[in-house]
Each structure stands twice: as structure tokens, then as C-alpha cells.
Amino acid sequence: MEAIRDIRHEPHALNSAMDRRAALKLFMTGVAATLASCGRPPEEIVPYVEIPERATPGVPLRFASALPLAGYGRGVIVTSVEGRPIKVEGNPRHPASLGSTDLYGEATVLSLYDPDRSKAPYSENRTQSWSAFEAALRPRLDRHHAEQGKGLVVLTRRITSPSWLAQLDVLKRSMPQMKWYRYEAVEDDAIRNGAKMAFGRLATPLPRLSDVRVMLTLDSDPIGTGPEQISYARGIVDARRPQAPADSLRLYSAEPDWSLTGALADHRIALPPELIRNVAIEVARAMGAGFEPADLPDEIKEFAAAAAADLQARRGAGLVMAGPRQPSEVHALCHWINAQLRAPVDFIAPVDPVTEGHTESLRSFVSDVRGGHVETLIIVDANPVYDAPGSLGLDEAIRAVPFKAHFGGYRDETAQLCTWHLPLTHVLESWSDIRAYDGTASIIQPLLIPLYDSRDPHQVLAMLQTEAGPSTLDLVRNQWTSAASGKDRAVLWRQTLHDGVVANSAFAKISLPSVSLPKVAPATAAGRFSLALAPDPSVFDGAMANNAWLQECPKPFTSQVWGNALHVAESDARELGLGDGEVVQLKRGETTLEVPVLISHGQAPGVLSTTLGYGRKHAGTIGSGVGFDVYPWRDAESPWLIDNVTVVKTAQRSEILQTQHFFDLEGEAETLQPRLTLADLASGNFHFERPGSNPPTLYPPVEADTYEWAMAIDASACIGCNACVMACQAENNIPVVGPDEIAMGRDMHWMRIDHYVVDGRPGFSPTPCMHCEHAPCEPVCPVAASIHDSEGLNVQVYNRCVGTRFCQSNCPYKVRRFNFAGYADGQEYGNLGEDIVKAVFNPNVTVRSRGVMEKCTYCVQRISVGRRSAEREGRRLRDGEVVTACQAACPTKAIHFGNLSDANSRINALRADPRSYSLLGELGTRPRTTYLARLQNPNPDYGKARS
Template identity: 40%
Template sequence: MDLAAVRAKLESKTGKQYWRTLEELAGDPQFEELLHREFPRQAPSDWDNSVDRRDFLKLMAASLALAGLSGCGRTPEQYLVPYVKQPDGLTLGRPQFYATAMPFGADAIGLLVESHEGRPTKIEGNPDHPSSLGATNVFAQASVLNLYDPDRAQTVTKFGEIQTWSLFVESAQALAAGMKGDGGARFRILSGIVTSPTLAGQIQSLLTTFPKAKWHQWEPAVGDGTREGAKLVFGSYLNTVYRPEKADVILALDSDFLGSGPGHIPYAKKFSRRRKLNGPDDTMNRLYAVEPTPSVTGATADHRWPLRASEVELFARALAAKLGLGGSVTLAAGAEKWLDTVAKDLQKHKGVSLVVAGEQQPAEVHALAHAINAALGNVGTTLYYTEPVEARPVNHLESLAELCADIEAGKVETLLILGGNPVYTAPHDFDFAAKIAFDKTKQKKVKTTIHVSSHFDETSELCDWHVAESHYLETWGDARAFDGTVGVIQPLIAPLYHTHSLRAALAAFSDQPGVSDYDVVRANSEAMGQRLFPMSSPEPGSFERFWRKSLHDGVVAGSAFAPLKATLKFSPASLPTPKPAPANEMEFIFRPDPCVYDGRFANNGWLQELPKPVTKLTWDNAAMISPKTAENLKVAHNVAWRGGEHGKVYSNVIDIALSNSKVTAAAWIVPGQADDTVVLPLGYGRKRAGYTGTNKGFNAYAVRTSGALWAAFAPSSAIRKTGQEYPLACTQYHFNMEGRQILATGTLEEYLKNPNFANEHAELPPQELSLYNGEAEFPYHRDKWAMAIDLNKCNGCNACVVACQSENNIPVVGKEQVMRGREMHWIRIDRYYQKSVKSPTNDPSSYDESLFNPPTFFQPVPCQQCENAPCEQVCPVGATVHSAEGLNDMVYNRCVGTRYCSNNCPYKVRRFNFLRFQDWETPQLKLLRNPEVTVRSRGVMEKCTYCVQRINDARIESEKLNAPIHDGAIVTACEQACPTEAIVFGNANDQDSRVAKLKAQQRNYALLGELNTRPRTTYLAAVRNPNPELESA
């Protein structure tokens, strides 16, 4: 290289230039490589990057010379806004909101999506949609990250080679023409649950064209027990809709109806409204939970009984017998006492009680739940029945088994797989990979396989064709919610890549392969409108008004299913005697993971780094066992206590041998889990998920078979310690508050006797003589922003955590950094166990009550926005200051990274960018960011701001109108996402505001108030409503 020539070019540069080092200015590739190597994940302790003086001078000179090359090119012309005439209703810099819906299993979550100049950036719940009621869950919040996932499939491929869409259509048309001769006898379609009327209509139309073709369905995380239980009781498939707001007593039989499953968002909202306490005259509902492993619902319950999954049916049979429905079942002494109390409570509340069976329970448990609800007179009040939400309800296991049998018999030539990942999720004994892959002789059992999916995954790599599927924010569609309400799915952005919808892939096999999604969905909506609102002679423009209203509201008015009068054709006594569980054997149960679900979200960094509600694990799953089982197996995990870095936990690795297969997993001890039960969370161990999701955790599907889809049995010898340890990242060990008592809980009886119990034992701040009066110095004449968090409602679902991450451009840091205690979430949810009350056996020697069944509580902890903030007093550069409205503001460009503020914060809510956690290079991720929030860089401290950008937006609007900001005009991201309405934000100076009224309650208390920090965020103590008979046992 001619350094003199390069130096001359450098000297020709003019204008101001800023750089940190010469190497950075020059852009030397070796320097860039050094940057990438600066903090490798597993750098050895003796790693030496030193250079001698000669090498340094050579590198500096070369970098200086190369930097001049940047002035040799002409800056390309770019358009900031891709249109000449501004569209109507669009104001630059102002977001727009569009209603849509996210299909999810047998449900569709109604959403409002925030868009900035055509870029969807934030997901909110649609208050007009019954499946969200304005709230969301973690999957809906994180789905916007899936849209911008750089690992998404981007085009059509055949055997891994890029093809055009037109070539695929030509191939599909040729296949369709060849199938007409035999009526499609060798044509099969495999999909997940379909609730879309349009998609179902297309499939049915295709089956009409090819009458001998078959449609199969497989949904790995949804149990068949729900459908088969209804069929067993009523003779046909029916859908059950619950009304928890009308129930005084609820029993959950291994059901997490507040945390997962169809309708769980509105169920959580309606349930929590019955937990609201405004004064000593209020009442609460009561929740009992029977489950094998802790869940969101179980943690919220007033009484919870750990019971093996296989024993839940026995419990339900015994309950039915207690209620006079026939049969006789004897339970263990402890469970018998618990059962007697629950039965009495249910009988005492006939017509206002509710029994809910879990999705993973067998049909018999669901049938018993239906019979018990009918006997208690609950049908029509706390629940009702409708026709199925699924377009074609089937037994999914039988459907997939039939497809596999047809493939083995050579009856399938063309297989169209619509979504899903059956190679990864199908039962291990089905060996679905062998059904569609080339064998050793280069032969295939299925001549042509086509997979339509968002990612090129384990199934895609074995199929002939792969069609990149559009995200739901990129396409038109529709879907039914849990109660039958139809929501219209409308695109907010044109497809980022050459992707197509499931509807387009189906249309490729029809007589109209070029029909647009919009035309198909609109035509179906017009037909639906005619059925819902029949008119002999429709008025001109009537459908256009109906269509526009449906798009605007996000729901098709009047489309919810009407309640059906269902006749019970079942008696619990008619059930055959259940097979006894194998004696002295361990039970292994499979459950969808609360963060990655069945594996479809494995490549979503927000969800991978999201602490699981109960275990607080991130980036991995683990085989969960009870403390007693761990003691028997001599299994343990140990925290690697390092200075300020307590996130790494070394756990014993175990081999689990089930059904002629084996999986290796880390063990995790979970208080409150049933003994002799091992929980294997699904969704991890992916081999082709993308950069984020590949090779994370262990694959529980590897030991899941068709004969033991949700529970398997094996002797304890099936578990073998390998002698190795595996590091897990757990956030529960982070940000401890010096062991102080920070959680206030009580019973309803204690609250009624003493509503001020939360503050009774609080330490008063020291009263020192001082000339300084903080309140007088800052009178806050106008707005005084504050937050109240009701711990009686919070169920730890984590929706607020992901919503905050999405709203405030919070980065993902990775497992290694989480283990160092460096995760960046602005709000964390601490999980607390409480010393257990006496167990129903009244025999403390039988087990440790605090480990067997401890009451569980959750506490969200954002920045407390202290009036007397310790962080403000120690910052040497004034980077954290107090605003005129009482906010504890961060000035990012002043921060020099001393971290004094973090050290002085008693709440441990400040987050420091130790490294450059933000991705500045990937172009797709740039589209994701909220333009109203600064993207922080390395060396900068950050924390919760009360969504100050939303406060400023509301202030600007109020000044335009010359009116005060009314209560509810500002909704923080965490408050808006919360399904239980546990978080309330507002102006504490407005005595009529919700937050002011909550802070005036006697349950309200300040976290660590004895430190005299005077936090703006306060808490309402958690109150449980235990049954006195169980409390006194």
C-alpha cells in the first residue's frame, strides 16, 4: 500500500471530523476485527492484546492513511420519505394506530399497532376486542421483533436454491393439474389450528376441487383433552367460555387459565377486578389450584395443592363424588382434608362458582369439570358453551398419526405443510423427519413436499420447496377469538422480503392463483356481513361502511358465537376405573415454555432473555424437580457468587432415558412442585432456529412420544447424574435489596380488621433537625406524576417487562452478560416465596412446609422516581437530575459512566451499558426502534423514565388545546400492557385521579420508606382470601 498517496488523500479532507482513535477513523479491517474480539464470550483469563511500540506506530499510520479513503466517494442520493404527496391523515413525526389481530392457536389476540412513517414499532391491546380488552401478553408484545428478525426466510427456495414466486406457482399449478385425475387422492395438507374463516374457506374449496384429498392438523402445545372432553359429555365438540368475574369461588384443575390458553388475557383482567379492594367493606373471590408444577394461576391462588398430573383425575373424581355425582375415590390424608374443604366451599356458592380443567389434562378430567359445573348450576352464569372456534375441530394426535400412516403406506405424493415445524414438534416415535427426507438410497416416501413458514427451520431443510411466509403485520387475513368474534388482520407494512401468506400458497393450487389476499378476505367479509345482517335489498354502500367499520374497530360486529343450550349426556359414575399410576415411579410431564412456547419464538431475543415467571431462568430450559426429589436424587445447583455478578448458577446435569430415547438436561429445583415429578419444558434444543435460538437448552420433544404426549412414567433409575455441571442464567439472584423486608402481604381477615396493616410495622425515616424542607422547596403546582402498583393483582406474567423493552429500545445482552448481572430490563418482577402455613396433614415432620407448598408473590420494581433520590446526590456530572414535575431524569449525553448512581440506589433499578449492547449495523433492527426514545450507547446509565416521551406528547397536545392533561391521557407502556390492571399512572396532584385515590388507601406503602427517599412509585399490599378451615388445619 502506498501510504504517502493515502496520506495525501487524507489531507484533502475538509470540514469538522471527530474520532476517538486513529484506527477508528481509518476503518482498518484489522481494527474492526479487534473491536469484535474486544469482549469475546469466553475469553481466557490470560488473553493478551498488548502490542509493542513499533507495531503501534505502524498501525496508527496505516489507519490514518486509510481514513482518507472515505472522502473519495460521492454520497448516494436518498429519500427520507418515500412519497411526493403526503397521505391524508398523516402528520410527520406523529404515530398512527391500526387495528389488527394476531392468530395464536385457538385464539386471536386483538391489537392496536403503533406505526411511525409506515414502520410498525409497538404492539398494544385493542380495547374493543374481547380477547385483549386493551391488554396484551408477552407473545403479542414480542411479535414485532419477529417482523424485523434478520433470520427470517426471505424468498422461495427449492432444494435450498433461490426460486421466484412465479416458478412456484407454475409448479403448484402443474401439481394441481396432475391431481385432478384421481381427485387428489395422494394430496395432503398439514396445518396447525385454523380459526380464520377465510383460510378455512380456501382449504374447503380446495378439498371440494380435490374430494379425495385430506386435511390434517397438528398443534404440539394444545391438548386434545379439551375437545374430546366436550365430545364425551355433549356428544359433539363444543367451546367453553368462562366468566371469572361472576365467580366467587374458582377451582383450577391443573389449569393456568390466567397465564396461558385461549382467552387468558381477558380472564386475567376480569378475575383481577374481583381482587380489587378499595375499603374495608369490599369482598374478594377465592381461588383454589391443584397442579403438578407452579404456574401463574397457582402463584395467584389463595390455596394451592401440589399434586402429580396423573392424580388430578383422581382428585376430580373424588370431588364429583363429594358433590353427589356418583363414584367413590379415596385420596391421601392431606389431600382428603383439602378436598373436603373445597367441596364445601363450592356447594356453598352454587351458581357463582367455577371449575376449570387444564389443556394438558385428559378428556376425563374435562368431562368431570363439565359435570361438576352443571351440578353446581354454573352453566349460564360463570360459563357458557358455543360452537367450536376452530374451523375444523379434530383430535390432533390421531390426525397426525393418520398422515404418518398414509405416508408409510405410500398413499401420499404431495404434502403441503402450512406453518408449524412438525419435524421438530411431532412425537418422537413418529419420526416425521424420516417420512419426508431422502433415505440412504436417495429415495423419498413423499414425492413433493412444500413447507410455508416464516423461518427456514428443521422441517424446511428436509422439504423440496420452501415458501417464506409473511408476518401477520404484512398481510391481510382474519381470525376468530376464543368466543368466536372475528377480527380482521390488516397489514401495516409491505412485506420486507419476498414473502407470501398461507392464503397465497393455497391459492397457488386453485383456479385463481393470482387472487390477492385483500380480495379474498374482503369477499369473505362481505358474505359474513350478509349472514350476520341479512338484507333483501342492501343499501348502496352498506357493505363499504360495514367493511370500514370492521377495519377501524378491529372486530366484525355481531360475529361472536351465541351461547348454546348444551345437554349433558354423561355421568361421572359411567367413567371406567382409571388405570393406577405405576407405583414408585417418577412422572415426567411436558409443558409449553412460558417464554418460547412450543419453540416458535425460540429466535426471539426479547423472549429468550425474559425471566420465566416462576423460575426466573433465561436463555435455557431445565428439568424442574421438587426439593424433596432433588434430595433423593442427590441433585443440586450452586450459585457462582462473584462480586456484584450473581446470575450464574451451576446446575447438575442429568440424563433422562424415556421410551428408548435420551435427553441430557440441567436440573432446577422448584419449591412448590409435586414430589416425584419432573417437568420438561418444550420449545428449546432447536437445531435450526436462527442465530438467537439455535442450540439453546435441551430438546424435550426428543423423549415425547404419542403414547405419553403429556405425561410419561419411568423408575428413578431413568435419571442419571452425568457428573457435569451446566451454567444457567437466573435473574432472581440479581439486584438484592440488602435482605430488607420489602413485601407487604396479609389475609382478607387481617385487612378487614386492620386496613393499615401494610404500614403498621414500617420503620419511620429518621427525624433529623434540618433547615431544609424538601416538600416546601418543590411544591409542584401543576403536574406531579406518580405510579401505584397493586400487588393484589399482579400475577407475574411479564407483559410489562416486554412492553417496556419494546417501547424504550432496550437491548438484548445475551446469556453471558445476564450471568454477570448485566441485563438491561428497566422493570423487573421479583418473585418471593413466603413461609408456608401448616399443611392439611398437620404433620410438620413429614416434609418442610416452606418448600413443599410456599405461597408465592410477585413485585414489579421499576425506578421509584424518588423525591429525595440518592442517585441525584452522587452524580458528579449532573447526568441524573430532578425535573419540574418530579421525575428523576437521565441526561444521557452528560453521563460519563462512573456508576455512582447505581451504587447509591437502594432499589437496584439502574442499568449500565457495560458494552455496546445495541445493534447499530443490522438494517432490519433499525426499523424496529421507537424514534421518540434515545438509543443509548456504551458507557451510559439508563433506567425507567415513566415513559417520559408519552408525558411530553400529552403535554404538547394539552398546550395546543389550552386544557389540562386529563386523567388517563398518559398511559405508560407497562400500564397499557398489564392484563390485570395492576399498574396505574397519573397526576398525584389531581385528587380525583385514579393514582391519587389508590395512594390514599390504607394498603398503600412505600418501598424502603424508612430510607427517606420518598418514592413516587408506591405499592398496595397483597391480600389473599384463604379459607379459614384450611388456615386452622
């Protein structure tokens, strides 16, 4: 395999890394100085596919790398055009991505070009230099080295990078009294402690979900946001594919508020989080545990009995999982239950090597500060002033440290309290490595030279050494090739970069002692209200709050954007006299917080819930002042659950921005998203408007010359994660419109995820353009801007469109978007109009101007690339050769795309599936986008699935 030339040995290469045409364009837009580094970095990086030695201008290159989330890696393939990373997709070789992505990975490229990123060192209210910082730091380091590190503290987020850990180990050996603390806001302390309680040592469970046939989740959301989401979602959905009831996964869920797992479940109950342990006790009692009966309503006892019987009937294929909001003893009890079930679970040593809990680590740090033991504090890629539990008082502790240096991508809340703030490189600008949740290691490759005067974390740790060390590239390379020699070493390194995965690096399975039955006391209901917290499905823990794509990404269940809300159960809202958008005051002790309310149907009474990640004061132009901050309410002893909360109604209102609004459909939702059981499927007791049905019409027949493109979406497999929405935005240059435009109903996403509630159960339905064969939008356009092409695509000719919006009015699916303003052409939201942001644009997709209509195109640019490639080889496109952006991103492979003129294509088989139906097919539009009905597998002995 040939690789990109090594431009370290070509002095002219940095200037020629962009072609002349691209450089001239940048000069014309005034960004040539800023983007001079948008070329390949001055070390050799290896592409994912074979290419000629000298890249062809305009031809994209793809590089394997990895992206962090909560400290763990997910393998990605990053597409770069002439030195500009523009698109992230999943690495099929990586076990945490399996070729798919999540919305955070897709949004990474926008963060790279964020104008608010730190550009130079900063101290004493002015821009400084790195040499000035080193001059201030050096005397302190000399003293710390002389005293074996006494008084020196390094504070980071969770670290799973072997190279980072090796550097920290070397630093610790040279300065034995130096201390390293780490803290991750989305922590798993209860899960880790539960394994230690059960087995006497820390261990990480890895369920073999493909082998599970009955699953009970206790306040657990394995397919929700997190580093394991793609792998877990794929495993659960694959196990639920249509098959015989005994072979298809049946899912039970007990939870206080809606989760993606609960929405997918066949049976779900809602109850306060403290009572979920009683469900675990009842299940354990059914398996022989000598507990006293737990206090539960009869309906909940029936649920627990049904789940327990189902689990016992499938020994060897049953699994119980608890979530991070449950205490350690519940996790230990789940391990005992799984042992009785011979559950398909493997265990590995923790990938996070620190045995101390995250909140305990911060507590130790604060104790050291208050004891006067911290003189120099180095904070690397962490923002504890914002995201630490309020009860720890991190801000006061950091203020008390004499010298503190903050290395990060932004001058955030922690940077504001530090003596120095130093810019850290973006993950796409630097070398490193990282492990996935199962221990699989990946190399992080830089896609371009750092845009600003920043340093990577390895360089930061190297500063703390007395002697100069190797470069970051050499450091990472030596970590993985030291056992090889000569030519083998070079071959191993290049193969590892190409694959994006270090071969055989996943942690080995370990054997654990038998688990004994833990002592678990039944719980009673807490105070009037308890507050349940969770990572936000759009901005996660808040570190990415300045990313406009994420801020405008609609949340599952509510479609809320640009903020968070307090979710209140329907019965509680009636009792308190609350409606959507009304502001209430939360009180706990002396702490108060005013928040807007959003009523949640199906939430447990007595439970309030909301998400982390908002209320940032120093996030940047996009993220500051959006939503409210609940981190100060977190308690170190119970960071996810807050009890004894009082709710006081106020006279204020606050608009909650949503992109989908609910209407009383009086049963019509079931026609928009029909649902079947496995028994229905087996009996054929159902009828849908079949694709290909041809009611009478005045439209002329549709004729295709070579290909007939179509899409099929499996509603059973869609988990509502928004990966497809974010992938579509990144691929197609879809603009952000901002909260004011959203308030007027002017969102611009080409792909949206509609949610329908049928019999109290929500379901998700990805909705792109239907590409109707009999498209109502076409005959009403006075300038023929909306037309059919020869391959059946409903295309939009932007330079013809005069903005009448007749097509939008005539579209029954409401999938067309109108540029009321120049969202990407002079009237951008916030700082998105700055020149650096233009670097994120896909050059193969037109950037639309004000006054035109736009919509999903089935990624026609990808079809064109595939067609040209096939024509050069003198053949037709093969089935599956063209993959749309939404299809590539989907973690569960719910979206399929292909050619109807190929009789053997997968898309034809899906349209012939008994579950296949057309959305609003009775209108006679003959959509090329069709669906497979949602399939459920309820327990017939338990009765109808409960909401």
C-alpha cells in the same frame, strides 16, 4: 372519518410513503434497498383514530389488527411511524385483549425485522424464483386436478380464519380426494374430548369468571400463557378485588408444579398429576357421586373436602376447571361437578372446526404417507418436524413424500427436509382474518408492504386452484361484506377495519343435554418419576425462539433466561444429591436426554417438569442451540405427561442463567411484599410504611410546578406474566445483551418482576425506578446526570453521564442499568446489529450508547406527547390521559399512573388506600412508585393457606 389515501391510484405514492429525511437516513445506514417497502401497502388500510387525509411526517398512526397465538386471535392496535410498525398494544374493543397485550404480541414487531427471515424461494441448495417453483408445481397440480385431488395433502397449524377455511372448502370441492391435516403443538385434545364425553358432542366452555366466587383448578392454569390469558386473568383478578369475603373470589389449586394460577391461589396443594383425578373424585363424592373413596393422603382429603364444601355453599357461583394435562374423563367429571353447582359457564360450538384431534390428525397423515397415498405435500406455516410428538416419526414420513413444499417464515427444521422452501409473509405484512377463542372475528391489516419476496397463506392456497382468484384483500373483504351492497358495503368494511372487530361475530351460546356421571377410576401413583410438560412462558411452543426479546425475558418463579431447565422437587433433589445447574440424564426406554437441574420449592415429589420450545436446530442466529428439546419425548397418546422416567446423575454442570438470585432473607421477604387477608383488611390489624411519611432528612424539599407524576402497583393483581417487561422493552429501545452478559449480571430491563416467597408462597412485584423524591442516586453523581425535573421525575441526562456508576451503587432498589458494551451501538448480540433491526426503534426515545446509565423514565416521551397535546388545546392534562407502556400492557390493570397534584386523581385514591405502602420506605427515599399489599381470601374453616 378520513383515512389514509389509497396509494393504489398514486403511482408516486410508494416512493413517497417515507418522508425525505427518513429515506436519507436509511441510505446513510445502507438499508434503503431492504426497507424500500417500509411504506403503507398498495391497498387502503384504515387507522384506528381519525387523522387528516395526508399523514404528518413523524406523527405515529395506529391501526387495528389481530395477532395469532395457537391459532386464535388477539386484537391489537399497532403503532406505525412513517411506515414502520414499532409498537403493539391491546384493542379495548376485542374480548381476547380488552385493551391489554401479552409478551408475545409485544415481541411481534422484533420478529418482523428479524434478519433471519426467509427472503426468497430456496431449492437444491440455492436461491430460486417463484416462477421456477410454479413451473415445478404446475404439472403435479394438473395431474391432481385430473384425479380429483388424489395424492395431494395440505398440512397447516390450527386454522380459525374464516377466509382460509372458505378457500380450503373451495379447494376441497374442486378436488374431493385432496386431504387437509392440521396440528397445533399446544393442543387441547383432552379438553375437547372431555366435553364430547360429557355431552355427546364437541363444545367449548366459556366460564363467566366475573360471576365466580369459589374456584377449584385441577392442574389448570387459566391465567397462564395462551390465547385466553388476558381475558381469564382480567376476570379472575377483578373477582378478587378487595370486597367482603363472601363477594371476593376464593381460589383453590391442585397442581404438580408451580403455575401462575397456583401462585395466586388462596389454597394450593402439590401432588403428582395422576393423583389430581382423585381430588376430582373426592369433590364429586361430596356432591353425591357414587364413587368408591379415592386413595389420598389425609392432608389432600382435607383440601378436597374444604374445596367441595366451599363450592357447594356458593352454588351458582362455584366453578371447577381441569387443565390439558388431565385425561378426558377428568374433564367430563368436571362438567358433571359444574352441572351440580349450576356453575356460571356458557358453551359455544368449537371455534376450531376440525372434529379430529391434533395428534390424531398427524397420525392419519403418517398413515397415509406409509400407505403411499401422498405424492405432493404442501406445508403452510407449520414446523411439525420440530414440534410433533417424537413417537409419530414425522421426519421419516416427510422424507418419504416425493414432492414437498414448505411455506414459512424461516428455513426451519421442516424446511430442511422439503424439496422447496418458500417465504411466507409476516402477520404485519398481509391481509387475513382470524377468530378469537370465543369466535369473535377480526381483520388482520398489513402495516407495510412485504419486506421480502414472500407470499401470504391465501396466495399459497390460490396457487393450488386451476383458475385465478381474487386478491387477498378482495377475498377477505368479500368474506365479511358480501351480505351488504353498494355504499353500505364500503361503510361496513371501513368500520370493521377501524374497530378491529367484526360486529356480532362471536359464536352464539348453545344448549347441551344434561351431563351424566362419567366413569372415572381412581388413580394410583405412577413410576418413580413422571415428567410434566408445558408451553414455555417465554418462547411458548418454540415457533418464536428466534426472537431475542423473548429469549431474554425472565421466566416467572425462576427468572431463567436463554434456555430451559428440568425442575425437580426439593425432597427429590436431596435424595438424588442434586443442586442447581447439575446435569442429569433422563431415560425412558431407549431414549435419553441430558438436562440441567433447577430445584423447585413447592413442587410435588416424584414430579419432574420442564417446558417446550427449546433445543431448536434451525431456528436462526438467535434461537438455534438454546436449551434442550423435549418434543421427541412427547407421546401421541399422552403428549403432556410422560411416566416411568429414570433420573441418572452425571458429573457435568451447566450454568443456568438467571436475572434474580435467591437469598435466605430469614423472614425479610414479608417486609418487601407484605400480605393481608380480607379479615386483616377489615380489622385494620396491620401497619405499613405509608406513602408520604416524612422521616428526618437532609434533602431539600421537592417542589413541582405543574404536575407530580406517580405510580401505584397492586401486588394482588400482578400475575407475573411479563407483559409489562416486554412492553417496556419495545417502547424504550432497551437492548438485548445476550447470554454471556447475563452470566455476568448485566441484564438491561428497566422493568423487572421480582418474586418473593412468603410462607412457601411466591408472589410477584413489578419493579421500575421508584422516582424517589429524596433520591440517593442524585447527590453522588459528579456531573449531575441524575437529577430531578420540575414534575418530580428522576431523569437521566445521557449526554452528561460519564459512567462512574456511583448512582447505581447508591440505589437501594437496584433499578439502574449500565451499558458495559455498545449493546445497541456496534456491539449488538448475534445478528441484532444488522441494519434492518434498527427499524424497530421508537424514534421518540434515545438509543443509548456504551458507558452510560439508563433506567425507567415513567415513559417521559408519552408524558411529553400528552402535555403538548393539552397545551395546544389550552388545558391541563386529564386524569388517565397519560398511560405508560407497562400500564397499557398489563392484562389485570395492576399498574396505575397519574398526577398527585390533582386531588381527585385515581393515583391519590390509591395512595390513600389502607393497603398502600412504600418499598423500603423506612429508608426515607419517599418513592413516587408505591404498592398495594397483596390480598388473600383464605377459607377460615380450612385454616391457614397451605403451600
